[in-house]
Amino acid sequence: MEADNEAAVRDRLTAQGLVVNNVKKKPMELRLPTIGSGVALKDLVVFTRTFSTMVDAGLPLVQCLDMLSSQAENPRFGEMLGKIKAEVETGKSLSEAMGLYPKVFDDLFRNLVAAGEAGGILDLIFRRMATYLEKSAKLRRQVKGALVYPVAIIVVGLLVMVIMMTFVLPTFEDMFKDLGAGSLPGPTRIVLAISHFITGHFLLLTIVGIALGVGFSAAIKTPQGLLIFDTIKLKLPVIGNVVRKGSVARFTRTLGTLLASGVPILDAMDIVAKTSGNVVIQNGILYAREKVAEGKDIASPLLETGIFPPMVVQMIGVGEQTGAMDDMLQKIADFYEEEVDAAVAAMSAMLEPLILVFLGVGVGGMLIAMYLPIFDVAGGIK
Template identity: 45%
Template sequence: MAQVQQFKIKELEAFTYKGVNRRGKKVDGEIKGTSIAEVKALLRQQGITPSGVKKKPKSLFGDGKRITPLDIAIFTRQIATMLGAGVPLVQSIDLIANGADNKSLRTLMQKISVKVQAGLPLSETLREHPKYFDDLYCDLVKSGEASGALDAIFDRLAMYKEKAEALKSKIKKAMFYPIAVLVIAGIVTSILLIFVVPQFAEIFAGFGAQLPAFTLFVLGISEMMQAYWWVVLAGLIATFFMVKKAYSGNLMFRTWADGRIIKLPVIGNILNKAAVARYARTLSTTFAAGVPLIEALESAAGASGNEVYKNAILFIREEVSSGNQMHIAMKQTKQFPEMVVQMVAIGEESGSLDSMLAKVANIYEQEVDDAVDGLTALLEPMIMAVLGVVIGGLIIAMYLPIFQMGSII
């Protein structure tokens, strides 16, 4: 096996060809191969005499849709089903590739198939694509290869991926509504200040009387927006990208930001529950697959999605590696609810830690689902209220001078 890994396997590429078939009819099309010589040989086997073969030029904007985590989750479930039905590994990958609508996913599957056929372990082949298969995924596949239970491992992986994507979808749904409220309110307010309020300003210019303070305040903001709207827009965009860059590139800022986010009202509660669910689900999946607890905790830390919880899980890992019980270490972090700590303690005492963690994950995933539904129901009238206050405030500011003049008359 070591000798096989020393040479580089050529990957399939797309070629276009022109030629003549057995009936003497001119044909053209597209075919995949590793070289022009191989493609010509393949065409001759199909009864086509090639007159021209060349590599298909790659598009400047890519050759298809990007591969999403949901695509990987679906692939994992498909391969788990096929392996469970007794279909050989390579044939399973080829069947999934042929049935993939996403061209990028199809190409990825074909690359994996070629290398597995050449004798490389699937886990090592997947590690060459860390963008789609993280260390946790590859480690579990490796444990399945070592134990000879690859179908069972893929079944666990499929469930893990499906649960993770469902949880991620709920979190996005929870975050969408507050952001939607702010964006809609900002757009409506900007339109009114830039296009509507100036019309009233022209009317007020002929009044010859002192305008109310609230009206003057709104007119001042309107003038600023008319003159410097592009500065405000550029500032918001620059701030967004600066914060995004700082969050991805600065550990200290990311830790600070994650700590503040999980303390937000309503949203913070959902994110905390989601982090606990993700921790329990990851640990349950890896530990049940035969991964040692220390390595399972390291995987859980990497999959936590929050620096505060990542640091807490790494602390638990250090304590467990020192011989302390996991539930005691969890309690010391003060990041996990008492119920979770007690359930882990019961799991440790009874020797059923993986099943107890799975129950914790199920409970908190359901709580996240309920909390998101509650937030959605709460924010729907809140959107109307916020827009009503913003628009109503601007209308009052514009009509206040008219009301005052009416009372004087």
């Protein structure tokens, strides 16, 4: 708790109905700089779970925030909660106070809290948010792992081959000269030519590689570049299937959570579009939102986009007709999260042997090419 002195702390705690035995001044802390918001998803999940339990137990809102700010494992997050508590004490709503930190409490979070405040179901909203965050984190890990794993293995394999060509192969070449090997076999000459090119143009190749990386990073920060990149991600063989199913699961889970919490459909679709994580999906959702604003149902424009599978759209249509769209969306999300599990497992089972073959042919081929002259020399001695 922040206050001018220890007496002020005692007075504030006593006013909240608490018995104060001891007040200790918190020592100064040396804090390392943080990246972005400095708050991990784990911190947010623990906060939402604990907050819902406290509110459900009947504790006042300010007291909940006070206790959570002082008990937070992340000092930066604790400081944020302390400032939010101070804003609430001035008369602001919790959702408004959370607007101080939009990187931590995004539009989705704040709109759900606002709906909970309006309906008097803040504890229920926070339980839903905790469940949503946990499932979203799991889904994000799965999709990210599916994309990162094969790329990481291939990059490591290429680095191994570059290191071999830069440092190992020149040693073999010197050894061939010492052995008096005559005309080298074709595979050996090709490998040595590549090695000479890399060592002779190492600085240039490094600069080109860095330039390509910087150029790619800059390109995907532009609207058109990001659109192209996200389109390619959805159309990639195997990996695109995982990304698409993950996007469907995220869309249905987020929209279902918002609608179940009482957020109006148009506002909910706005928020879902912003949190979709893919520009192509975002554009499709915004197109559907425009049609809904014109008085159309949600299923037809979603089908027109060609992004969402027909089965998903049909189930959303059924939910819309029966008045149980939030439940239907949650069921679709559960199904597609399981589909992502299965797709990731299938992709790993298919890509792992292909990657091993790629590495085996690359590294093994170089080794064979370098040992061929040694075999020739040994055969000549016999």
